[in-house]
Amino acid sequence: MKEILFSFLTGYICGSIPFAYIISKKFKNIDIRRVGDGNPGARNVYRNVGRFEGTLTFILDFLKGAIPVYFFLRFLDKQNLALISGFGVVMGHDFPVFLKFYGGKSISSIIGIFTVLFPLQMLGAFVFFPLFLKIRKHFDHAIAFSFIIFFLLLIFTRVEKFLIFYTIFLLICIGIKKLIDFPRERLMLR
Numbered sequence: 001m002k003e004i005l006f007s008f009l010t011g012y013i014c015g016s017i018p019f020a021y022i023i024s025k026k027f028k029n030i031d032i033r034r035v036g037d038g039n040p041g042a043r044n045v046y047r048n049v050g051r052f053e054g055t056l057t058f059i060l061d062f063l064k065g066a067i068p069v070y071f072f073l074r075f076l077d078k079q080n081l082a083l084i085s086g087f088g089v090v091m092g093h094d095f096p097v098f099l100k101f102y103g104g105k106s107i108s109s110i111i112g113i114f115t116v117l118f119p120l121q122m123l124g125a126f127v128f129f130p131l132f133l134k135i136r137k138h139f140d141h142a143i144a145f146s147f148i149i150f151f152l153l154l155i156f157t158r159v160e161k162f163l164i165f166y167t168i169f170l171l172i173c174i175g176i177k178k179l180i181d182f183p184r185e186r187l188m189l190r
Contacts, residue, residue, distance in 0.1 A: 004084055011068045011085035015092020015109060018099050019060040024049045033102070038184060041104030043139055058108045065089045065112030073116060083166055086113040090170060094177045105177045107143060110170050114150065118167075121157060125150030147171060 020040040024032040028049050032040050036048040042061055046054020068089055072082035090113075093106035115122045125146050132142035151171075154164055 003078070003081055007068075007072055007078075007081035007085040008088040010071075011088025011090075012092040013088075014064045014068050015089035015094075015106070016096035016098050016103075017060075017064055017092075018096050018103065019064070020045045020057045020104060021099060023053050023057050023060075027053050033099070039104055039181060040099060040102070042108045044104075061093065061104070061106075061108035062112035062115070064093070065106075065109030066116045067112075069113050069116045082117070086117075086166075086170070089113060090173050094173070105174050105181070107174060110174065113170065114167065117163065118150075118154060118159065121150055121153040121159070124153050 018040055020032050020042060024030045024045055030049055032038075032045055032049065036044045038044070042054055042058035045057045065086065068085040069082045072078050072085050089109050090106045092103075093109045094103045095101040096103040111122070111126070128149055129142055129146045132145040133139065136142055136145070151164075151167065154167060
């Protein structure tokens, strides 16, 4: 039980580090929660603070998902703790203690988690992301298409069923957070 709590809290604390807020404040003195859609995430930083800052936010959010999962998986050889830690990262990013429990949607962090767990499938899926973005010209659509390809690759490469369910669970977390944030973002975009 202590291991489970430790892995969740490790993930949660890593996930709670609000890189979008920190980078926006440090580089341009902007509170990312007050611009664009108000979402403290990499996409909002990219659009409303700058490309460099948005890319840096993506990289750091990616790493805060990847590092705890990698630690539990590779150094402790505990897949169950790695998965629990990954869920902790998502909860920390979505509901960070440092930003009064209002965070981003954890897309970058989930990409980091999945990259550690399924590196070849992520590479196979996200190699198409720039193409989808160019065709659709809409970030959400490009991400959705990439995740669909990723999911199909998981099935075709015969990944264990419980890992597929874990993947579905984390992707549902993105959808739930989107629904939670929708009323606030709608007000911000008026």
